[in-house]
Amino acid sequence: MASLNVGNLGEYLREQRRNAQLTLRQLADAAGVSNPYLSQIERGLRKPSAEILQQIAKALRISAETLYVQAGILDERDRDEAEVRSVILADPSINERQKQVLLEIYESFRRENGLPKDDDSKPSS
Numbered sequence: 001m002a003s004l005n006v007g008n009l010g011e012y013l014r015e016q017r018r019n020a021q022l023t024l025r026q027l028a029d030a031a032g033v034s035n036p037y038l039s040q041i042e043r044g045l046r047k048p049s050a051e052i053l054q055q056i057a058k059a060l061r062i063s064a065e066t067l068y069v070q071a072g073i074l075d076e077r078d079r080d081e082a083e084v085r086s087v088i089l090a091d092p093s094i095n096e097r098q099k100q101v102l103l104e105i106y107e108s109f110r111r112e113n114g115l116p117k118d119d120d121s122k123p124s125s
Contacts, residue, residue: 010044012070016060017042030059047071081110 017027028038032055040046041056048056050064050073057064065082068074074082088102 009048009067009070009072010042013056013060013067014042016062020060022060027056027059031055 017024020027022030024039024042025035028035031038031052033052037046038056041048041052048071050068053067053071053073054064057067063083063086065074065078065086069076069078084106085103088099088106091099094102
């Protein structure tokens with residue numbers, strides 16, 4: 001697991017907030033965090049938890065995994081894998097059994113190619 005890169009995370013969040021045309025207060029309200037806390041995150045003074053990052057991502061309408069990568073919680077490869085799994089699990093056109101079969105096939109290809117199983121690559125809580 002990479003170390004938290006709080007400064008770059010703050011810059012990235014500020015850029016995403018501005019792109020979404022939200023004020024600091026609007027984003028704080030939408031994410032359910034205090035305005036001063038969000039300001040401290042943007043200035044690189046605070047290290048937000050994964051849960052807080054998820055709330056901010058939801059408010060910005062971006063993937064939480066993107067913020068996890070920016071914060072150093074996930075590396076790029078982990079994010080790509082998480083997104084593949086999320087897309088499969090979110091697909092309403094296939095049933096739960098089919099989703100599980102697809103995920104098992106995906107994991108078998110990863111193992112065949114020498115990549116770690118999803119459970120082995122996740123940071124422990």
